[in-house]
Amino acid sequence: MSGSAITPWVVGNWKMNPMQSDSQQLIQSLKQYLQAAPISAQQCRIAVAPTAIALLPVQQQLKDAAVDVLTVAQDLSRVAGTGAYTGEVSAELLKDSGIEHVLIGHSERRELFGDNVQIITEKVKNALKADLSIIYCVGESLEQRESGQAEQVVLQQICDLANVVSNAQWTKVIVAYEPIWAIGTGKTASPADAQAMHANIRSGLKQLTPHGETMAILYGGSVKAENAEALAACPDINGALVGGAALNAESFYQIAQAFAQVKK
Numbered sequence: 001m002s003g004s005a006i007t008p009w010v011v012g013n014w015k016m017n018p019m020q021s022d023s024q025q026l027i028q029s030l031k032q033y034l035q036a037a038p039i040s041a042q043q044c045r046i047a048v049a050p051t052a053i054a055l056l057p058v059q060q061q062l063k064d065a066a067v068d069v070l071t072v073a074q075d076l077s078r079v080a081g082t083g084a085y086t087g088e089v090s091a092e093l094l095k096d097s098g099i100e101h102v103l104i105g106h107s108e109r110r111e112l113f114g115d116n117v118q119i120i121t122e123k124v125k126n127a128l129k130a131d132l133s134i135i136y137c138v139g140e141s142l143e144q145r146e147s148g149q150a151e152q153v154v155l156q157q158i159c160d161l162a163n164v165v166s167n168a169q170w171t172k173v174i175v176a177y178e179p180i181w182a183i184g185t186g187k188t189a190s191p192a193d194a195q196a197m198h199a200n201i202r203s204g205l206k207q208l209t210p211h212g213e214t215m216a217i218l219y220g221g222s223v224k225a226e227n228a229e230a231l232a233a234c235p236d237i238n239g240a241l242v243g244g245a246a247l248n249a250e251s252f253y254q255i256a257q258a259f260a261q262v263k264k
């Protein structure tokens with residue numbers, strides 16, 4: 001199967017934004033765009049990842065959207081189940097609330113909140129054990145790219161993942177490549193550089209699982225309505241993880257539309 005036969009995913013990572021009233025407006029506006037010109041789940045899977053406190057209101061508000069928009073958690077606890085773990089939200093609690101997808105290993109978690117390989121792999125194990133689907137983020141720093149280590153760093157992150165994913169669980173995994181130097185900086189990897197890394201990731205995944213052939217590999221890092229089409233045109237870029245531009249319904253919708261149209 002060629003990369004373009006994979007259904008693209010466009011996922012809005014809202015990070016620690018916005019206030020509840022703005023969140024309601026953002027969803028309302030996104031629903032209006034989708035009502036006026038629907039993008040079917042076959043054309044492009046659309047998802048939003050609000051803050052933990054907004055997950056359930058957003059999910060509720062999306063129930064009557066013209067197309068199915070998924071609600072994704074931005075993180076989960078390294079601890080499974082329930083218990084005396086103040087401040088934590090486990091995979092089981094997410095599942096119990098009807099949340100089926102979770103981001104894991106975002107570079108902001110790795111860099112700012114101490115999510116090291118051990119913690120990230122515990123989170124992966126917990127999520128998959130609770131039957132959640134994961135969007136596993138990988139990416140190199142500017143220093144690593146400039147010293148020629150980008151590919152090695154990213155493939156190591158894929159190996160870290162492979163160490164804890166069983167054969168049957170790979171269908172619940174999506175990978176997002178987000179070069180750290182491109183996140184929130186306005187600097188996007190060129191489509192050629194992004195495609196080259198995505199092709200490396202795909203060939204690494206194919207060695208680990210037959211599902212590597214059809215797995216969606218998303219690009220993230222300053223994706224905007226203006227650059228979405230060029231990124232979507234790359235065969236191994238099967239969608240986007242969008243930060244800043246996801247806080248504007250029009251640009252987020254346009255990014256989803258670009259992927260839906262180019263990949264058709």
Ligand code: PGA
Binds near residue numbers: 183184186223241
């Ligand atoms: P950005 O963030 O689109 O604002 O660069 C992407 C991300 O961190 O997921």
